[in-house]
Amino acid sequence: GAGVSQSPSNKVTEKGKDVELRCDPISGHTALYWYRQRLGQGLEFLIYFQGNSAPDKSGLPSDRFSAERTGESVSTLTIQRTQQEDSAVYLCASSPKPGGSTYNEQFFGPGTRLTVL
Amino acid sequence: AQSVTQLDSQVPVFEEAPVELRCNYSSSVSVYLFWYVQYPNQGLQLLLKYLSGSTLVKGINGFEAEFNKSQTSFHLRKPSVHISDTAEYFCAVSTNYGGATNKLIFGTGTLLAVQP
Numbered sequence: 001g002a003g004v005s006q007s008p009s010n011k012v013t014e015k016g017k018d019v020e021l022r023c024d025p026i027s028g029h030t031a032l033y034w035y036r037q038r039l040g041q042g043l044e045f046l047i048y049f050q051g052n053s054a055p056d057k058s059g060l061p062s063d064r065f066s067a068e069r070t071g072e073s074v075s076t077l078t079i080q081r082t083q084q085e086d087s088a089v090y091l092c093a094s095s096p097k098p099g100g101s102t103y104n105e106q107f108f109g110p111g112t113r114l115t116v117l
Numbered sequence: 118a119q120s121v122t123q124l125d126s127q128v129p130v131f132e133e134a135p136v137e138l139r140c141n142y143s144s145s146v147s148v149y150l151f152w153y154v155q156y157p158n159q160g161l162q163l164l165l166k167y168l169s170g171s172t173l174v175k176g177i178n179g180f181e182a183e184f185n186k187s188q189t190s191f192h193l194r195k196p197s198v199h200i201s202d203t204a205e206y207f208c209a210v211s212t213n214y215g216g217a218t219n220k221l222i223f224g225t226g227t228l229l230a231v232q233p
Contacts, residue, residue: 004160033220042121042207042223043161059220091161095219106221108153108161 002026004109006092012115013082021077021112025094032075033095033106034067038088046090049075082116089113119144119210123224131232132200138193138227140182140208148210150191151221152182155205164206167191178202203231 005024013019025032034046045059049069060066064082069075079086093106120143130136142148152164165176172184182193191208205228209221 031219035221035223040225042123042225043209043221045220045222048220056220093161104219105163105166106219110160 004092004094004107006090006109006112008112009110010113010115012117014117015084016081018078018080019082019114021079021090021114023075023077023092023094023109025073025075025092026096026107028072029094029096029107030072031095031104031106032069033093034075034077035091035093036061036088037091037111043091046077079114082114084116087114087116119148119212119222121208121210121222121224123208123227125227126225127228127230129230129232130198133197135196136194136198136202136229138206138208138229140191140193140224142189142191142208142210144189144210144212146212148212150182150184151209151211152176152180152191152193153207153209153223155207155226157204161207164193198229198231200231200233202229204229 007022030051032049035043037043047067048056064080067077089111091111092109095104095106122141150167153161154164155161164180165174167174167184175181180195182191184191205226207226208224211219211221
């Protein structure tokens, strides 16, 4: 079946502009994660959605970052007033179940490469 | 808080030689441990995971890893590498208690460069 998809695959923007990144999780997956991968660094957790529960926003680096999810489907990560340090690959992952007594594998999309000039 | 250390940013190795990619973690609670692989221009793929039970876990493509609680390590090994194993390898930890997020904490990655 289809995996996690993300769009656009590449985005170049000017400093100060707003950008929206989209993630389509695997159908039926209730949990959705956003991560950021900056050059030469590991992935950083940004935000987590699970069903209708309040999202875990503990990883968002500033109030310029926000994310929404429509039900258990598409999610959009928005970065306002982009800065050069926002340049990174933004990865989305989905999981078949929310956190509980067992771990459920996260399936990653190919990412969106954001370049802020 | 949890953290993951991958001391080797790059590991060059000749084809058919054995390889070990090192991973150490820090956590005050029990953790789940993972290795992910990222091939050039592709997304992350789960290689193997340790949740509980046997400390030696086997993954895809002939890789295996051993969980060592006393040394807080989860090193990845393969007895004989192929050119196609050239990729970035990420070690990650997750905790799960009382409905926590299951978010993954990643190391900075190790580039495995297999040479003919």
